[in-house]
Amino acid sequence: EAPGTEQELTDGFHLVIDALKLNGINTIYNVPGIPITDLGRMAQAAGIRVISFRHEQNAGYAAGIAGYLTKKPGVCLTVSAPGFLNGLTALAHATTNCYPMILVSGSSEREIVDLQQGDYEEMDQLAIAKPLCKAAYRVLHAQDIGIGFARAIRAAVSGRPGGVYLDLPAKLFGQVMNAEAGHKSLVKVIDAAPAQIPSPASVKRALDVLKNAKRPLIILGKGAAYAQADEEIKSFVEKSGVPFLPMSMAKGLLPDTHPQCAGAARSTVLKDSDVVMLIGARLNWLLSHGKGKSWGDAPKKFIQVDIEPKEMDSNVEIVAPVVGDIGSVVSAFNQAMGAGWTAPPADWTKAVSTKREENVAKMAPKLMNNKSPMDYHGALGVLKNVIKENPEAILVNEGANTLDLARGVIDMYRPRKRLDVGTWGVMGIGMGQAIAAALETGHPVLAVEGDSAFGFSGMEVETICRYNLPICVVIFNNDGIYRGTDVNGANSDPATTVFVKGARYDKMMEAFGGVGVNATSPDELKRAVNEAMASRKPTLINAVIDPAAGSESGRIGNLNPQSVLQKK
Numbered sequence: 001e002a003p004g005t006e007q008e009l010t011d012g013f014h015l016v017i018d019a020l021k022l023n024g025i026n027t028i029y030n031v032p033g034i035p036i037t038d039l040g041r042m043a044q045a046a047g048i049r050v051i052s053f054r055h056e057q058n059a060g061y062a063a064g065i066a067g068y069l070t071k072k073p074g075v076c077l078t079v080s081a082p083g084f085l086n087g088l089t090a091l092a093h094a095t096t097n098c099y100p101m102i103l104v105s106g107s108s109e110r111e112i113v114d115l116q117q118g119d120y121e122e123m124d125q126l127a128i129a130k131p132l133c134k135a136a137y138r139v140l141h142a143q144d145i146g147i148g149f150a151r152a153i154r155a156a157v158s159g160r161p162g163g164v165y166l167d168l169p170a171k172l173f174g175q176v177m178n179a180e181a182g183h184k185s186l187v188k189v190i191d192a193a194p195a196q197i198p199s200p201a202s203v204k205r206a207l208d209v210l211k212n213a214k215r216p217l218i219i220l221g222k223g224a225a226y227a228q229a230d231e232e233i234k235s236f237v238e239k240s241g242v243p244f245l246p247m248s249m250a251k252g253l254l255p256d257t258h259p260q261c262a263g264a265a266r267s268t269v270l271k272d273s274d275v276v277m278l279i280g281a282r283l284n285w286l287l288s289h290g291k292g293k294s295w296g297d298a299p300k301k302f303i304q305v306d307i308e309p310k311e312m313d314s315n316v317e318i319v320a321p322v323v324g325d326i327g328s329v330v331s332a333f334n335q336a337m338g339a340g341w342t343a344p345p346a347d348w349t350k351a352v353s354t355k356r357e358e359n360v361a362k363m364a365p366k367l368m369n370n371k372s373p374m375d376y377h378g379a380l381g382v383l384k385n386v387i388k389e390n391p392e393a394i395l396v397n398e399g400a401n402t403l404d405l406a407r408g409v410i411d412m413y414r415p416r417k418r419l420d421v422g423t424w425g426v427m428g429i430g431m432g433q434a435i436a437a438a439l440e441t442g443h444p445v446l447a448v449e450g451d452s453a454f455g456f457s458g459m460e461v462e463t464i465c466r467y468n469l470p471i472c473v474v475i476f477n478n479d480g481i482y483r484g485t486d487v488n489g490a491n492s493d494p495a496t497t498v499f500v501k502g503a504r505y506d507k508m509m510e511a512f513g514g515v516g517v518n519a520t521s522p523d524e525l526k527r528a529v530n531e532a533m534a535s536r537k538p539t540l541i542n543a544v545i546d547p548a549a550g551s552e553s554g555r556i557g558n559l560n561p562q563s564v565l566q567k568k
């Protein structure tokens, strides 16, 4: 009940809550404390789901991925300075990955902060947030809360999505104003992410280039998955007959088992293609910037579909830029293609599928081994089948070897079901993303985690148990980062990449009332995961992996700097 209703007053607390509700935002990911504890309580009382985490970074990763999954900004709420900084990593991550998110942080008294007089948790948060997000705003007056949230929501989801910071000083919450005026000051954002229709000329240019290709390739990125234009994309790819390569989080947009999928022929299609159409994927490090050895010597033409005009020509020349939202662009493609589209030359599609079948056949026997302790392939063979049998489940994945090998082994069948480390390759997204995925979709989550990766957000197993979420965490425990076999020859300290050997992460889950299992063979792993998927109980499986099984940095060891002096 709003305070002072008899005088028809409202306050900052309630205006914030009403602004969120008016705009259909019904979940807040937060860590309570001064000055936002009561805001969380009141929001919960007002019917918003307020999910309290153990660390703001994990609440922030949850908000970011909620934005990715729903196309509505995910909201993370924190206290001032330290809480804000903890959340800021996730805000920068959301911006880098083009996820719509709003970090709302309480802040200290402006007058004291600006004179640097040492207020409680004093920090000039707005200035610090600004370079790390898409937009940053501060609201000083209760009557501006409506506009503040409207700007934040629109900035987060329109154009290229990203992170927005909203600074709410403590004093704001207690400000009181006339209830009716307050109500009128709120803004329901109309058409927050307007369609951006591509120019007809750019559509024609792109299709002309694609049509004349001898060895075309379509690369689907997580922007394409985000766009939720699943049917349009599927019919475009199928009508074109062009092989497609999904980036990690675009796996499942079309099934990895689709006859045109070139995921298992990656190096072949990058090297040998002559025309590449990028749909919601950037030519960043994950695609070797569109040049160099992995792209081969033959000349290559790039077509790029993206909502962000500045993305074009960022790394190499784009001969056919198509600026627009992916739904509008791909539907324009579908219309312009008509019925008379000719499939690419058969020698090309044949070469791709042959390579793909070769690679799949090469991998298959490795997935069947029943070694104990397990190697990565033995364990992943089991999880591959779990996702095949539960295609609605969401796979969260982080680690180095655990990430790279799971990406290749586990086929995805449906859009937006694979959530991972994203553009920065960041460790720590695991539990936050798993929690948001379970809450936002209602589907079970399988989180496949390196033992190091898990450590970055491991305390959130308590959160998983508290909200009784259908999350099964499988920790690939190889005693360390990349491998558990390094030895420090200099003194008695453990090697820098090695953890306590034989650790039992499953006990962490049991500490909070969840199900813990120690699995030492693929058979045990299979039994435990199937049980977890069926029961939907919070489960953590400590999957014992041979400490010698991994390789340095997984598939990206080449990025480690080398000096000739290192090589004694």
Ligand code: OXT
Pocket (backbone or CB within 6 Å): 248, 263, 264, 265, 266, 267, 268, 285, 286, 287, 359, 360, 361, 363, 398, 399, 400, 401, 402, 403, 404, 407, 408, 409, 421, 422, 424, 425, 426, 427, 428, 449, 450, 451, 452, 453, 454, 476, 478, 480, 481, 482, 483, 550, 553, 554, 555, 556
């Ligand atoms: O075509 P070819 O012949 O080349 O073959 C390719 C595919 O065609 C084929 N393939 C298949 N074959 C058969 N069947 C199927 N289905 C199939 N699918 C594909 O397989 C090969 C490879 O295919 P892929 O994977 O698609 O291609 P490739 O060449 O690997 O692609 C290149 C990339 C760059 C696109 C890809 O590798 C990629 O996406 N990589 C992402 C890598 C990444 O982001 N890594 C995470 C960061 S690593 C490091 O930084 C870590 N840290 C430091 C740290 C971080 N990150 N963050 C923070 C906050 N602090 C510190 C740490 C601490 S990792 C890490 C912890 C690691 O330890 P853990 O214990 O957690 O993990 P373990 O290693 O398990 O111990």
Ligand code: ADP
Pocket (backbone or CB within 6 Å): 096, 097, 098, 160, 161, 220, 221, 222, 223, 224, 226, 227, 247, 248, 249, 250, 279, 280, 281, 282, 283, 284, 286, 305, 306, 307, 308, 311, 324, 325, 326, 327, 422, 423
């Ligand atoms: P990946 O890591 O999968 O390659 P990136 O994050 O590098 O994907 O690229 C995603 C791209 O998608 C970004 O350049 C972003 O601007 C773009 N994008 C996001 N949403 C849309 C949309 N609705 N329409 C068009 N482009 C989009």
Ligand code: MG
Pocket (backbone or CB within 6 Å): 450, 451, 452, 476, 477, 478, 479, 480, 481, 482, 483
């Ligand atoms: Mg490990």
